[in-house]
Amino acid sequence: MQLQGRLNHASLGAHRVSNARVLPSSRPVALSRRLQQQIVCASDAKFFVGGNWKANGTVSMVDQLCKDLTAGAKQFDPKNVDVVVAPTAVHLQQVKGALGAPYEVSAQDVWIKGPGAYTGEVPAEILKDMGITWTLTGHSERRAYCGETNEVVGQKTARALEADLNVIPCIGETLDQRNSGQLFEVLTAQVQALVDNIQDWSRIVVAYEPVWAIGTGVVATPEQAQEVHAFLRKLFTEKLGPQTASTLRIIYGGSVSDSNCKDLATQPDIDGFLVGGASLKSGAFLTIVGSHSVKA
Numbered sequence: 211m212q213l214q215g216r217l218n219h220a221s222l223g224a225h226r227v228s229n230a231r232v233l234p235s236s237r238p239v240a241l242s243r244r245l246q247q248q249i250v251c252a253s254d255a256k257f258f259v260g261g262n263w264k265a266n267g268t269v270s271m272v273d274q275l276c277k278d279l280t281a282g283a284k285q286f287d288p289k290n291v292d293v294v295v296a297p298t299a300v301h302l303q304q305v306k307g308a309l310g311a312p313y314e315v316s317a318q319d320v321w322i323k324g325p326g327a328y329t330g331e332v333p334a335e336i337l338k339d340m341g342i343t344w345t346l347t348g349h350s351e352r353r354a355y356c357g358e359t360n361e362v363v364g365q366k367t368a369r370a371l372e373a374d375l376n377v378i379p380c381i382g383e384t385l386d387q388r389n390s391g392q393l394f395e396v397l398t399a400q401v402q403a404l405v406d407n408i409q410d411w412s413r414i415v416v417a418y419e420p421v422w423a424i425g426t427g428v429v430a431t432p433e434q435a436q437e438v439h440a441f442l443r444k445l446f447t448e449k450l451g452p453q454t455a456s457t458l459r460i461i462y463g464g465s466v467s468d469s470n471c472k473d474l475a476t477q478p479d480i481d482g483f484l485v486g487g488a489s490l491k492s493g494a495f496l497t498i499v500g501s502h503s504v505k506a
């Protein structure tokens with residue numbers, strides 16, 4: 211199922227850039243004239259697929275999933291795609307032990323401070339010590355259920371980078387925000403909090419996940435996703451410069467499945483996926499990983 215209707219470009223003051231792609235213009239996000247005149251280049255960064263297992267799994271289910279993923283690793287070429295899975299914190303060690311290269315393992319969240327008297331939290335240093343190389347930050351479920359603000363997400367991301375983790379900060383708008391014309395304003399504020407806190411962008415993969423598409427079966431159309439990814443690429447170009455922006459991986463998440471992944475992957479500014487529900491099924495997940503081939 212796909213959300214019907216595209217962004218209302220008339221109300222957003224749409225304009226065309228020289229590559230004929232429709233992009234939002236000065237309302238509600240004021241991009242500089244210099245940036246508006248640039249041709250947005252699609253990224254040629256290495257494809258990236260993350261599997262976010264969320265709060266799912268038993269010891270036996272995790273064991274089977276790791277065995278299936280290990281057996282299926284020959285279905286993709288790790289030279290062309292990075293594959294990272296994010297189990298619950300209590301399954302991290304089991305997955306790290308069961309799943310070797312070419313897979314990497316990610317936490318789903320990280321503590322905002324270092325080690326110490328913070329009961330129940332997992333700081334980045336402990337993840338690093340366990341051989342965990344990635345963490346998510348700012349997933350919309352943490353923003354919604356744990357009250358994480360843009361500033362908290364920025365600080366958690368910086369903390370993880372300090373401890374030498376790679377980070378997948380997540381951003382995205384709710385349906386109300388989109389319908390009330392706040393899409394670009396919301397994304398710009400989320401991006402600004404990252405820009406304010408991140409020095410080294412080479413270890414960042416940004417996940418754009420429209421909240422209305424997460425776990426709903428309502429996936430953004432390839433065109434809807436591309437519009438936002440192109441907007442984000444322009445925004446990062448303005449804030450970080452063209453070199454960093456063109457190599458920054460911006461991945462899409464929200465009801466990605468084995469049946470819609472190829473159409474999404476063909477979009478020039480979509481550099482991969484963050485997969486929730488479908489990542490719990492090895493066959494579907496490996497098909498999504500294999501969608502990198504449409505970029506070749």
Ligand SMILES: O=C[C@H](O)COP(=O)(O)O
Pocket residue numbers: 262349419423424425426427463464465466484485486487488
């Ligand atoms: O982190 C993954 C996203 O929240 C997407 O979840 P989903 O694929 O179940 O919609």
